[in-house]
Every structure is written in structure tokens, then in C-alpha cells.
Amino acid sequence: MKSVGFRLAKGVALAAALAVVASCGLPRSGPTKNEIFAGSVMRDGDAFVLLVDDRVNLVASVTPALGFSAGFRNASELGSDTIRAGDVLGLTIWENVRDPLLVPAGQNATVLEEVQVDGSGFIFVPYAGRIRVAGNTPEAIRRIITTKLEEQTPDPQVQVRRLAGDGSTVSVVGAVGAQGVYAIERPTRTLAAMLARAGGVTVQPEIAQVTVVRGSHSDSIWFEDLYDHPGHDIALRAGDRIFVEQDTRSFTALGATGSQSRVAFESQTISAIEAIAQVGGLNTNLADPTGVFVFRNEPEDIAKQLLGRNDITGTQRVVYVLDLTEPNGMFMARDFAIRDSDTVYVTEAPFSQFNKTISAVFGTLGSVNTAASLGQ
Known part of the structure; x- marks a missing residue:
């Protein structure tokens, strides 16, 4: 009778354990593949779920380009001798006439020291007027002043030099x-x-x-x-x-990968395969290679090209599906470019959940057996 009662107790314990596991669920790293597909706009969700192929790769793998306009x-x-606002110039002017405009009597030249270039880039020279000098070389300024003075005195000779200024x-x-x-x-x-x-x-x-x-x-x-x-x-x-x-770009890796973390870009471009490798690859005890997902917010113009629709507006949630078990799955993942703020998520294989269930049930049964043995 004890043997029958013991077997009955084990059966009741097994049923109770299965009921508890079924009702409470098991720990896992994230949603299952079916739950992600359930979030598609074709069902009850608000995200577009797309299987990655050559066409999708061509549109979605466009990365922002950097360059100068x-x-x-x-x-x-x-030129290193270009004059700019704030510089201080020195001018020397020669006049070969009896009654010069600028040269003092008894001298052959006049020196205008510390002529500062104003904030607008101009200087003032008597009889030549206000002259723009910023952006010009001393030689160009010399020609400009000479041309202006020629209207007042014949054959003037001008020398221009920078006395001060950082250039x-x-x-x-x-x-x-x-x-x-x-x-x-x-x-x-x-x-x-x-x-x-x-x-x-x-x-x-x-x-x-x-x-x-x-x-x-x-x-x-x-x-x-x-x-x-x-x-x-x-x-x-x-x-x-x-x-x-x-570079401040990064992506996030979650699920059945070697590690779950926020990862900085290590090169200008990173493929899905390289992204998975950066976090230690797929966890061989948990990962489902048919369920590698990339979550991304796509701008309107790219979303329209991906979906072949013109009735959508604004940024769209897109989930890309990579099946590494397909004949060309690895190539598709190698050609798929990860972008800033992407989330790479790898689902757990169905058998991992089964193993967790078995472990949980038999772990519970072990406790029941121990308790039953103590009660005998």
C-alpha cells in the first residue's frame, strides 16, 4: 500500500509542478519569435516585419555619409600674408613732384605708421579714401592705393607692410x-x-x-x-x-547572445554578422539562428521604398528578420548594415524553453521526493 501511495504522491506532484510551470511561465531573455511576429501591422501591432533579402538590403543598408559641401x-x-581685420599696417609713400600731397617739405617720402584695419576690413588713406584691405595681400593693397593716388599725384610709389596682428x-x-x-x-x-x-x-x-x-x-x-x-x-x-x-554611434544587443550590452561602433560600417560577433556570437545553448531580429525606426522616405507604399507618413517602426539557417542567410546578414541606435535581438530556441520546463519540473519533483522520503 505504501508503494501505491508513494507512486500516487509522485503523480500528484508531477501534475502540480506542470500546472505551476504552465501558469507562472519560465524566465527568458525576451519575446519569442511568434510574439514578435504578432506585433506586425498585419496582425495586432504597429511595426512592419520584413524578411531580409537582396532588395531589402539594398534599401535598408544605406548609411549616413559624411563629407564637406x-x-x-x-x-x-x-596665403600666409593675407591681411585681416585687426591687423596693423605700415604705409610708406613717395611722391616725385615739387608740391607733394602727403610728403612733408624737404623730404622724399611720408610714413603712415600703425594704420589699423577696422572691424569691417577697411583702412583710410588721405587722398585715397576708405580702402578695403581685409582678404588682400600687401602687394594687392599696394596696387589699390597706388591707383587711387594716381588720380591726385603723378607716379606715386607705395610700400605696404604688416606691423602687427596674428594673421x-x-x-x-x-x-x-x-x-x-x-x-x-x-x-x-x-x-x-x-x-x-x-x-x-x-x-x-x-x-x-x-x-x-x-x-x-x-x-x-x-x-x-x-x-x-x-x-x-x-x-x-x-x-x-x-x-x-x-564616433558616438552605438547599437544594443539583447537576447541569446554571448553578452547583452550597448556596443560602440568599432569601424565606419558594421554588418549584422559583425555586430553579433562583437557580443560573443550566438549563445549555443539558447539561441535560435532562425530568429535574429534588428529593430529600427526608419525615416519616411526609406520606409516607403521598403514597403512600396505611399500612404505612410513619418518615422516607421521596422523589424528586420534574419534567418541564418537559410542557404544564403549568412550572406544576407553579412550585407545588412547596422545603424546608430539599432537593437539586435536573438530569440531563444524552442528546445531551451523545453529544457527549462524539464529542469523546473524535475527540480520540483526532487524536492517532493525528498519530502516524501523524510515522511516515510
């Missing part, structure tokens, strides 16, 4: 060897040369971004593009502000 690229190199300067800050204000000199007229003058970048070149602010305009470029594409090595202008920083 035509206004930056078309600027010519600035044209730029500021370089951020992840460089030596932050500071640097003069635009003959060896440092371009962006690459100026960065070298400032000690180069102090972050990995692959993820270094360079931003140039000129007046109210700013553009950014990858540091490596300065050397891969010489056209981006722009000429500098007085007052330019150069800022170097490390």
Missing part, C-alpha cells in the same frame, strides 16, 4: 595631441596639415570624425577620408573651428 571644397588656399588663425580642439590656436602658415594651409600640426588624432583613426565650423556652417568627415579622398582636404579660412571626436 561645395562651399568648403571650392575654397582656394589662403589668419584657426582653433583645434577635441581628440588631438595638442589643442590650441594655430596660425595659417605656408605649411598648414589645409585641414590635414593643420591636424598634423596639432599632434594628430588621439583616437582610433577608423572611428575619428573631424568637424569644421565656418561661420554659421559646419560639416563633418571621417578622418581616414582626408587621405583616401584628397578632395576632402579643404583649404582653411581665418576663424575656422576644428573639432575632432570619436
Whole structure:
């Protein structure tokens, strides 16, 4: 009778354990594949779920490009002797006439010292008037003044020299060897040369971004593009502000991966395969290789191309599905570009939930058996 009662107790315990597991559920790292599909707009959700293929890759893998606009690229190199507002000039004028306009009696030349360039870039020269000098070289200014004075006195001779002033300067800050204000000199007229003058970048070149602010305009470029594409090595202008920083983009990895974390980009572009590798790959004890998902908010223009619809407006929630078990699944994942703020999620395989159920049930039964043995 005891044996029958013991078997009956085990049966009751098994049924009770299954009931508890079924009612309470088991711990897991996130939603199942079926639950994600249930969130599709085709069912009860508000996200578009798309299986990644060649067409989807072509549209969705577009990454934001960095580069300088035509206004930056078309600027010519600035000479180191260019005059700017705030500089102080010295003028010497010779007149070969009996009654000169400017030269004192008994002398052959007059010297105008400390003629300061005003904030608008002008100076005043007697009998020549107000002359714009900012942006010109001393030689160009000499010709302008000579032409003006020729209207008043024959064959004047003019000499122009800069007495004081910093000339044209730029500021370089951020992840460089030596932050500071640097003069635009003959060896440092371009962006690459100026960065070298400032000690180069102090972050990995692959993820270094360079931003140039000129007046109210700013553009950014990858540091490596300065050397891969010489056209981006722009000429500098007085007052330019150069800022170097490390790439701030990142993605989040969740689910059945080697680790779950927020991950910074380690290169200009990262594929889905590389993103998974960065977090330790798929967890071989848990991961379902048919359920790799990328969650992203797509802008309206890309969403329209992906869905082939013109009736949607604004940013759309899109879930991309990668099945690594398909014949070309690995290639699709290799070609799929991860973008800033993406969430890469790997679902758990069905058998992992089964194993958890078995472990939970038999762990519970072990406790029941122990209790029953003590009660005998």
C-alpha cells in the first residue's frame, strides 16, 4: 500500500509542478519569435516585419555619409600674408613732384605708421579714401592705393607692410595631441596639415570624425577620408573651428547572445554578422539562428521604398528578420548594415524553453521526493 501511495504522491506532484510551470511561465531573455511576429501591422501591432533579402538590403543598408559641401571644397588656399581685420599696417609713400600731397617739405617720402584695419576690413588713406584691405595681400593693397593716388599725384610709389596682428588663425580642439590656436602658415594651409600640426588624432583613426565650423556652417568627415579622398582636404579660412571626436554611434544587443550590452561602433560600417560577433556570437545553448531580429525606426522616405507604399507618413517602426539557417542567410546578414541606435535581438530556441520546463519540473519533483522520503 505504501508503494501505491508513494507512486500516487509522485503523480500528484508531477501534475502540480506542470500546472505551476504552465501558469507562472519560465524566465527568458525576451519575446519569442511568434510574439514578435504578432506585433506586425498585419496582425495586432504597429511595426512592419520584413524578411531580409537582396532588395531589402539594398534599401535598408544605406548609411549616413559624411563629407564637406561645395562651399568648403571650392575654397582656394589662403596665403600666409593675407591681411585681416585687426591687423596693423605700415604705409610708406613717395611722391616725385615739387608740391607733394602727403610728403612733408624737404623730404622724399611720408610714413603712415600703425594704420589699423577696422572691424569691417577697411583702412583710410588721405587722398585715397576708405580702402578695403581685409582678404588682400600687401602687394594687392599696394596696387589699390597706388591707383587711387594716381588720380591726385603723378607716379606715386607705395610700400605696404604688416606691423602687427596674428594673421589668419584657426582653433583645434577635441581628440588631438595638442589643442590650441594655430596660425595659417605656408605649411598648414589645409585641414590635414593643420591636424598634423596639432599632434594628430588621439583616437582610433577608423572611428575619428573631424568637424569644421565656418561661420554659421559646419560639416563633418571621417578622418581616414582626408587621405583616401584628397578632395576632402579643404583649404582653411581665418576663424575656422576644428573639432575632432570619436564616433558616438552605438547599437544594443539583447537576447541569446554571448553578452547583452550597448556596443560602440568599432569601424565606419558594421554588418549584422559583425555586430553579433562583437557580443560573443550566438549563445549555443539558447539561441535560435532562425530568429535574429534588428529593430529600427526608419525615416519616411526609406520606409516607403521598403514597403512600396505611399500612404505612410513619418518615422516607421521596422523589424528586420534574419534567418541564418537559410542557404544564403549568412550572406544576407553579412550585407545588412547596422545603424546608430539599432537593437539586435536573438530569440531563444524552442528546445531551451523545453529544457527549462524539464529542469523546473524535475527540480520540483526532487524536492517532493525528498519530502516524501523524510515522511516515510
